[in-house]
Amino acid sequence: MANISSLSLQNPSQPKFTGDSSIMASAIDLYSACDDAIPTIDYSLLFSNDPHQRSLALEYLGQACHHYGFFNLVNHGIPDKLLDNFFHGISEFFDPMMLDERRALYSKKDAMDRIRWVLRSSSGENREYLKVISHPNYHFPPNPSCFSEVLGEYHKEMRKIVVGLARAVSINLGFEEDYIEKAFNLKSGFDVSAMILYPPNHISKGEMGLPEHTDPGFIVTLVQNVDGGLQILSHHGKWINVQIPPHAILIQLGDHLEILTNGKYKSHIHRVVVAKNEVERISVATLHGPSLEKSVRPAPEFVDETHPQAYLGMTYKQCLEANGDDEIESQSSLHLIKLPNIN
Ligand SMILES: O=C(O)CCC(=O)C(=O)O
Ligand SMILES: [Fe+2]
Numbered sequence: 108m109a110n111i112s113s114l115s116l117q118n119p120s121q122p123k124f125t126g127d128s129s130i131m132a133s134a135i136d137l138y139s140a141c142d143d144a145i146p147t148i149d150y151s152l153l154f155s156n157d158p159h160q161r162s163l164a165l166e167y168l169g170q171a172c173h174h175y176g177f178f179n180l181v182n183h184g185i186p187d188k189l190l191d192n193f194f195h196g197i198s199e200f201f202d203p204m205m206l207d208e209r210r211a212l213y214s215k216k217d218a219m220d221r222i223r224w225v226l227r228s229s230s231g232e233n234r235e236y237l238k239v240i241s242h243p244n245y246h247f248p249p250n251p252s253c254f255s256e257v258l259g260e261y262h263k264e265m266r267k268i269v270v271g272l273a274r275a276v277s278i279n280l281g282f283e284e285d286y287i288e289k290a291f292n293l294k295s296g297f298d299v300s301a302m303i304l305y306p307p308n309h310i311s312k313g314e315m316g317l318p319e320h321t322d323p324g325f326i327v328t329l330v331q332n333v334d335g336g337l338q339i340l341s342h343h344g345k346w347i348n349v350q351i352p353p354h355a356i357l358i359q360l361g362d363h364l365e366i367l368t369n370g371k372y373k374s375h376i377h378r379v380v381v382a383k384n385e386v387e388r389i390s391v392a393t394l395h396g397p398s399l400e401k402s403v404r405p406a407p408e409f410v411d412e413t414h415p416q417a418y419l420g421m422t423y424k425q426c427l428e429a430n431g432d433d434e435i436e437s438q439s440s441l442h443l444i445k446l447p448n449i450n
Contacts, residue, residue, distance in 0.1 A: 137314060138380045140338045140346035146171035146178040147355075150268065153275045169279040172360060176375040177339055177349075180272075180356040185264045187354045193261045194332045196254040197302045197389050200237060205251075206308065213237065213248065218433040221246035225436075228307050233381050234316050235307035238435055241393060242266060242298035262300065262393070265328055265356075269293070269395045272326060272358065280368065281408075290367055290406065291325055291397035297423060299435055300393040305336060306381045316379035321439045323426055324361035324396035331357075331390040340376040349377075362441045363397055363426075366418040369409035374441070399424040399434070419444045 148171060152164035171178040200209065213224035221244075226235040240246045241262040247255035273293055277286035287293065305316045316336060329351075331337070337349040337357075351357050362374045381388075397403055404420025421429070421444060429440035 138338065138346070138378070140348045142350070143341075143345070143347050145339075145347065145349060146175055147352075148178050148180050148358075149182045150180050150184065150271065151182040153271065165275060165279055168275055172276065172279065172372045174342065176342060176373050177357065177359040177377075179351055180268070180358050181352065183268050183356055185261070185268070185354075185356070189257070189260055189264065190330060190354050192257045193330075193391070194389055196251065196257045197237075197304075197391070198332075199251045200248070200254060200302070201235075201304045201308075201389075202251075203308065209248070209250070220435070222248055223435055226307055228310070228312055230313035231315055231318055233306045233311040233313060234303050234379070236301045236303040238299060238301045240298065240435065241300045242395075243295045243398075261391075262298070265393065266298075266395075268356070269296075269326065269328065276364075276372075280371075287325065287364075287367075290401075291363065291403065292401045293325070293395075293397070295398035296325070297396045297399050297427075297434070298393055299396070299437070300391060303390050303392065305379060305388045305390070311381050314380055316381040319376050319378045321374040321376055321441060322359065322361050322392075322394050323423075323437060323439055323441075324363055324394040326361050326364065327359040327392055327394050329357040329359065329390060329392045331388060333386060333388040335386075336379050336381060336388050337390070338378055338380060342373060342375065361394065361396070362439050362444075363403050363423070365441070366403050366444065367406055367409075369405035369414055370417050371409055374439075394437075396427075397423040399427075417446055417448070419446060 148168050149164060152160050153168060155161040155164065210224050213222050215223050221240045223238045225238065227233065245259055245262065247258045249255055270288065270293060273287040274284040277284050331351060334350055335348065338346050339349050340346055349357060360372055360374050365373045400422055402420050402422045405416050405418055410416050424434065426440045426444065427434045427437035429443050430438050432438055
């Protein structure tokens with residue numbers, strides 16, 4: 108049965124750097140966070156043939172979206188082996204022996220680059236990543252061999268889950284199951300996937316892997332090969348060390364679900380803290396967005412006298428470019444879209 112609170116979130120088989128390690132002592136001082144459990148949703152139960160189980164699972168999902176804005180997804184159907192192969196391929200990509208060649212190949216040359224390698228190495232951000240557009244068209248590097256095949260398979264499976272979640276969330280919000288798919292035109296949804304290495308090339312210039320931010324889009328899916336480092340600021344103002352069970356997927360609500368629901372389901376601030384070069388972590392964060400041309404504004408069903416319209420309407424492309432970034436390097440523009448509170 109779906110359970111949002113009682114599943115063990117510990118992962119004894121993976122190395123950790125969150126918690127009591129002396130390596131992390133100074134980072135913990137600066138970026139202390141608690142180890143509160145986060146909700147876990149059983150994806151398979153959202154589609155159970157047993158109506159009672161299904162409605163319970165949907166209710167848990169609604170609570171997780173409303174009160175947290177993020178949750179671990181288990182029994183999602185992506186085979187463990189595929190996830191393991193995926194991480195193996197990414198490790199190979201970041202192989203230090205090959206990296207100079209690949210860096211040169213995929214360093215930004217043009218705003219239209221659909222595959223891009225980026226290094227951030229400063230006191231405020233320490234990571235390197237390969238970003239690709241994974242939908243509506245696939246753009247995957249041909250090397251190392253088999254990498255693009257595994258990447259393609261991973262993203263195909265992940266999109267099925269994203270569409271499934273769009274249906275479940277639509278029902279939760281009291282709509283037909285295709286409501287979100289239509290509101291975001293998900294069939295042509297714009298997905299950007301970042302395969303991230305912390306710290307970059309084993310060398311970090313500070314304790315911050317990725318500074319505080321929220322993400323644009325419908326949802327963000329995140330998988331990782333080592334537990335620890337990601338911290339989320341809860342809606343109650345508490346920093347939480349996010350622990351993801353092996354092979355589970357962390358789902359985070361994006362800014363555009365917040366806009367569509369006029370703030371009922373909110374995105375949340377998160378950041379990544381890195382150890383001092385001792386632990387290497389790979390994560391894959393994919394922003395699943397509306398189609399670029401889709402204008403997203405609060406749906407009329409969420410706007411009334413007590414809940415006045417809190418966000419401007421804008422196309423997804425305008426939102427992604429609002430900070431002066433190109434589509435692939437986009438950051439949240441929620442602060443530009445949010446209307447002053449008129450209550
Ligand atoms: O690597 C992580 O754990 C988080 C990545 C992230 O938040 C992002 O890429 O937007
Ligand atoms: Fe993020």
